[in-house]
Amino acid sequence: MRTIVRLENVSKWFGEVVAVNNLTCDLKGGITGFLGPNGAGKTTTLKMINGIIAPNLGRVTVFGEDPWDNMELRKKIGVVFEMGNLYDWMTGEDFVRTMGRLSGLRSEDLDKGVERALKIANLYEAKNRRLKGYSHGMRQKIKISQAIVHDPQILILDEPLGGLDPISRRYISDLIRDWEKEGKDLIMSSHVLHEVEAVAKKIVLLFQGKLLAQGSIEAIRRLIDERPHTIKVKIDKPKEFVKEILEYDFISSVVFLDKDSLIVRTKNPEEFYTVFPQIVANKGFEVEFMGVTDESLEAVFKYLTMRTKRTSM
Amino acid sequence: METGTGSRLKMVNEVSYRLEIFKMTLRSYAKDRKSWILEIFLLFPLFVIFIITRRYADEDYRETAQFLGEEAAKQQALGDIMDLTIYLYMVILAIFVTIVLGTSLLGTEKNDKTIYYILTRPIHRYEIPLQKFPAYLIFSTSLFIVPLTLLHMTMMSVVPGSNAFTGIGLVPKLIFIALLCNAAYGSIFMFIGLILKRPLLVALIIGFAGNLLTSLIFSGSTQAQTTIPYHLEVIGKSFVSSGQIATMETFNTALTSVLTLISLTAFFVALTSMKIQKQDFE
Numbered sequence: 193m194r195t196i197v198r199l200e201n202v203s204k205w206f207g208e209v210v211a212v213n214n215l216t217c218d219l220k221g222g223i224t225g226f227l228g229p230n231g232a233g234k235t236t237t238l239k240m241i242n243g244i245i246a247p248n249l250g251r252v253t254v255f256g257e258d259p260w261d262n263m264e265l266r267k268k269i270g271v272v273f274e275m276g277n278l279y280d281w282m283t284g285e286d287f288v289r290t291m292g293r294l295s296g297l298r299s300e301d302l303d304k305g306v307e308r309a310l311k312i313a314n315l316y317e318a319k320n321r322r323l324k325g326y327s328h329g330m331r332q333k334i335k336i337s338q339a340i341v342h343d344p345q346i347l348i349l350d351e352p353l354g355g356l357d358p359i360s361r362r363y364i365s366d367l368i369r370d371w372e373k374e375g376k377d378l379i380m381s382s383h384v385l386h387e388v389e390a391v392a393k394k395i396v397l398l399f400q401g402k403l404l405a406q407g408s409i410e411a412i413r414r415l416i417d418e419r420p421h422t423i424k425v426k427i428d429k430p431k432e433f434v435k436e437i438l439e440y441d442f443i444s445s446v447v448f449l450d451k452d453s454l455i456v457r458t459k460n461p462e463e464f465y466t467v468f469p470q471i472v473a474n475k476g477f478e479v480e481f482m483g484v485t486d487e488s489l490e491a492v493f494k495y496l497t498m499r500t501k502r503t504s505m
Numbered sequence: 506m507e508t509g510t511g512s513r514l515k516m517v518n519e520v521s522y523r524l525e526i527f528k529m530t531l532r533s534y535a536k537d538r539k540s541w542i543l544e545i546f547l548l549f550p551l552f553v554i555f556i557i558t559r560r561y562a563d564e565d566y567r568e569t570a571q572f573l574g575e576e577a578a579k580q581q582a583l584g585d586i587m588d589l590t591i592y593l594y595m596v597i598l599a600i601f602v603t604i605v606l607g608t609s610l611l612g613t614e615k616n617d618k619t620i621y622y623i624l625t626r627p628i629h630r631y632e633i634p635l636q637k638f639p640a641y642l643i644f645s646t647s648l649f650i651v652p653l654t655l656l657h658m659t660m661m662s663v664v665p666g667s668n669a670f671t672g673i674g675l676v677p678k679l680i681f682i683a684l685l686c687n688a689a690y691g692s693i694f695m696f697i698g699l700i701l702k703r704p705l706l707v708a709l710i711i712g713f714a715g716n717l718l719t720s721l722i723f724s725g726s727t728q729a730q731t732t733i734p735y736h737l738e739v740i741g742k743s744f745v746s747s748g749q750i751a752t753m754e755t756f757n758t759a760l761t762s763v764l765t766l767i768s769l770t771a772f773f774v775a776l777t778s779m780k781i782q783k784q785d786f787e
Contacts, residue, residue: 245787261630263627263629266626266627269625270625271625273618275618276618276621277618278619281533281537294525294526294627295626338622
């Protein structure tokens, strides 16, 4: 399979903080997920891949070319960053159209591109609304629209599912899978294994700026599943939700953080992620946030780091 | 083979898509509430000027007209308009306007991280300030058109033998001064907005303590020539024959001052382009 991205001994630091440390890996076509807790160097690596920042050491190539200030390469890449605002004064269509124009699209191609991108993100009906009034899920989807308006070959998504409600989460996951079906490539980052696993077959496991593992995720998944997971949920009726979720024996405990937020501990996250949307849909709960807390994943990464050290000794 | 029309069309496309940032910047200013607050801020002194003119200046102008003729009174009023333009609008109010609009030109995009949307498009980084700055210049200068026109009309309407439109030819000159002032300060503040996370304090120091800062290094005519207000005064002086400004001591021609301000602007715009070309956006 062809290599789309190559990172060779890449290091990047900001002041005294080393964000990426001597990272070497090849990313092949299809969907690849960068997995790691916050501060693992995922976003920095993605930024180096699309030329927003340059490595201090090493070399990054995309389709064999240096991405820094590379005009032709940018036409082939679409990017969505987790952080960052939108041009809130624009309408949805205005935003996607402007980004299409900035990508060099004109007249008919631009009209078609904008319509396609808005329809794919299911925002065509909301295209005339100001971005300021968009919900979190809609904002994430419009970011995807602007990234695909010029029909790029590679789509780079930084934490695309972070903090989304289950419906938007599923929608974007489907969108990612459809992207691959079109024969295109996608690189995404996440700190939730299940998010990556749901769409990607290959992963790059990062921790503290270093590469821990690359390739199949099955073995790592098993390790992670052996450990209890903690998931934060912010919901409109927390007490009713707890009553429902405690019916299942894979739930170890539930701790209230405040009046509408709680932490659920489970030994089987896969089952939790299957049951959770069903409960929400059946009972009509409104979920403001659902996501794994960093601590649990970080513990696994620490464990893996130690294991790597032991085997290399 | 590509036809002549096809290649021309491609060239037009190539140029027009690169103007997108220019258009986007103009639209963002127009849609931003802050811009219109600045316009009100520039209009506000006119109320005070209106009252003062009717209470004190008209008497002055009547006396001048009586003893020296209506032409002398007209020239006196034009000198006063230039004084107010330079010493109130340019040296004080324009600094606030240029700080707000100039530092946000790249600073807000950088802090909000909306600059990523531009950085990931097929546009060279150095082109970003080259497109944004003209948009800033057009918008910031347009904010001065109404206040300076009204200033002129308010003052001239009380001069004996004149009306609000007498000597209206001065207004484009006032706007030209505003353009140079906005260009010089704006280019510096755009650069500061790019390199600093919180540029406001540094911008205020440069804007209001520029004279003091340059006096630490230079003295005499050299010190004067290293400040933006001095060059604005020289240019303003060349347009009128009366008023406080007409009596100031100058060390170079108005053309030299115009060229100095243009060079200063070009230097900072180029510096910003060079900086952004190499800058990491964390």
